[in-house]
Each structure stands twice: as structure tokens, then as C-alpha cells.
Amino acid sequence: MIDAPDRMPLAREFFDRPVLEVAPDLLGRTLVRRTPDGPIEVRLTEVEAYAGEADPGSHAYRGRTQRNASMFGPPGHAYVYFIYGMWFSLNLVCGPEGTASGVLLRGAEVTKGADLARERRPKARKDRELAQGPARLATALDIDRTLNGIDICAGPEAPLSVLFGTPVPASRIRSGPRTGVGGEGAAHPWRFWADGDPTVSPYRAHVPRHRGKQE
Template identity: 45%
Template sequence: MPIDFLQAADIVAPQLLGCVLSHAGVSVRISEVEAYLGAEDAAAHTFRGKTPRNAAMFGPGGHMYVYLSYGIHRAGNIVCGPEGIGQGVLLRAGEVVSGAKIAQRRRGSKIPFSRLAQGPGNFGKTLGLELSDNHASIYGPSFLISERTQEPEWVCGPRVGISKNTEAPLRFWIPNDPTVSGLRGYPKV
């Protein structure tokens, strides 16, 4: 069943686990994500309202929000919810399932395979995200999301790398997956 990206980010987030996102010659099976819930979530880029930087997050769902993180990395979210809501799912980690040579070239030859797309900035670099990908549809022409064939086991817990709303259980990941970026010991909710 296709994912309805007009749903809230915390509903969509676990549905993305096991899906494959393809872009610029590389395909990554998503293993870890975080939901950001707009105006009700102090950690969301959209918490304080719409700006030129975060405008893509205000919809509609099913598009990319690509931004510069720490002035260095290009990170990506898949926008969720109806237009005007400001929610999205941060792509935190995944496994390269095609285009490994391209991914290795982008990340460096000494990076272990399981770490190519580990962490939001590395995920973005592996996929070749550019700021010009902001607002692009995940259904083409430059991105393509493939539905998962079966639902993987997943767990959730607090998000990582943020300073606000830190205890919200809005990080979702596939347990024991070597590509997941950190803090693996939370129970399934």
C-alpha cells in the first residue's frame, strides 16, 4: 500500500523504514528517520513559522526539503502533511543498495560500506543532494521512492543531535541494522 504523505510526520516516519530512495545514480534503503511536527515541535525548522529557507517544509507532502546543516552538509527531509503544516521526516541513515561505486566516490574510499549513508549529512552526500533539490517531488523525475515489500521490525526513541524537545519519541529505526547512526537501545513503542 502506498504511503500517504499527507499524513502527519510521526505516522509516515515508521512507514519509510525499508523503503528505497533513489537519486543521482544511488539508491538507499532507509533504516533510520526522525519526525518533525511543525508548530507543535520546538526542534522543527518550522516551529517559528515559514521562512525562505524552510518554505519547502510547508508542503505539500511528498516533496523534499533539502537544507545546509552546520554550513557544510546537505541534509534531506521528506515533507509530510497537507500544504501549510510544516512537517517532515529527516532521513538519518540507510544502506546503499545500488550505485555503491558512486556513493563510495562521493564519501571517500576509506569509509566502511555500512557507514556510507550513516547520519543525515552522510545520507545527503551519498545521495548527491544539492540545495537545488529543495521542493523536488519524491516521485520523479530526479527522485524515486520505492515502497517496501514488507514491514520491518522497528523501534522508536528520542531524537539525537538536537537541543529542544529532546525526549519526544520521534526517532524510528530498524534494530540491529549496522547502518543506524546511534543510540540503538530503546524499546518498541
């Protein structure tokens, strides 16, 4: 049985391009997470681009560290990081090895394996909330730090793959400032989403948190 055209995996060349080309081009694509219990598939609806060492909003801004090492690796690999003491986020590494760009996956619609996703997201009241937000997406897809650095172009058995899917046409893509990114990084409209899709997460502007004594 031959795969339908929309089930063809995206090759490494897809990711070996400038991140601002790759990010909007990922919208509508199918992300496959293969778990021991079976596959979970989502249709990507919201992403953010992080543009290498020159981007003040990026984890790579201050150069290579132990945490961000996989961002500096070859394209078509995963960068998974732990945040707020509780959550994971999944990025797809773009651009040539030695550079450090990536696309944060922020929102998606679960299209297959919804029963598995619901088990992992028992607090989701509606199916559209299963993967609405980066940490929710990672939780629904059973993503953790063991997937950091893995090759997502490694073939039909890989834990993660991206399939062709049905790309969102450019006329339906919107862009704006990235969520939770402040400073000079806030100026760039590097968040991309599918207009009107209910699985796009609510925008939250960056709020500087001052802790400790105040007044």
C-alpha cells in the same frame, strides 16, 4: 516489462498523512536518487519525525521563513537544508499543504550504485558507513540545495523517488529521542530505526554548546 511490486513508487497519498504515521512506515523503503551517472538506491533504516509548527525541535517552530518554506508546501516534496557550514540534510515533507511536517532521513543501506556512492564518500572505510548519518546520506546520494522543494512523486524520471521496498515490520522498529534535539522537543520518541541494522547512526544526545567567555 512490468515492475515488481516492491519497485512501485509511493504516491503522494503516502506522504499526505500525519508525520508520526509516515516516519516509521518509511523504514525499509527504497529511496532512488537518479544522477547523470546513473541511479543510486538505498534502503532506509533510520528517520526522525518533525511535527510542524508546534514542535520545538522543528525548523518550522517559529513559523515560515525563507529557509523552511518547502516544509509548508505540499506533501511528497523534498526539504533540503544546509547545516554546520558544510553539510546537507534531506527531509520528505508530510501532511497537507500549509502544515509543516517532515521526516529527516538519517541512515540507510546502499543497495545499488555503491560505486557511485563510494566516489562521493571517499572517506568511508566500510560500505555500511556510506549513508550512516544524515549528512553522509545526503553526500552519498549527491543531494544539495538544488533539490530543495522538488516533487518526489513525479514519476520514473524524477531526481528522487521512494519505492515500496520491503517495509520493516512494526515488531522490528525501535523508537527513541531525536538526535541533537534539546529542550521540550527532547521528550518525544520521534526517532525511528530498524533494530540491529548496522547502518543506523550512533545516538548523540543534545549537548548545549556554550561558546564565548566562560568562567
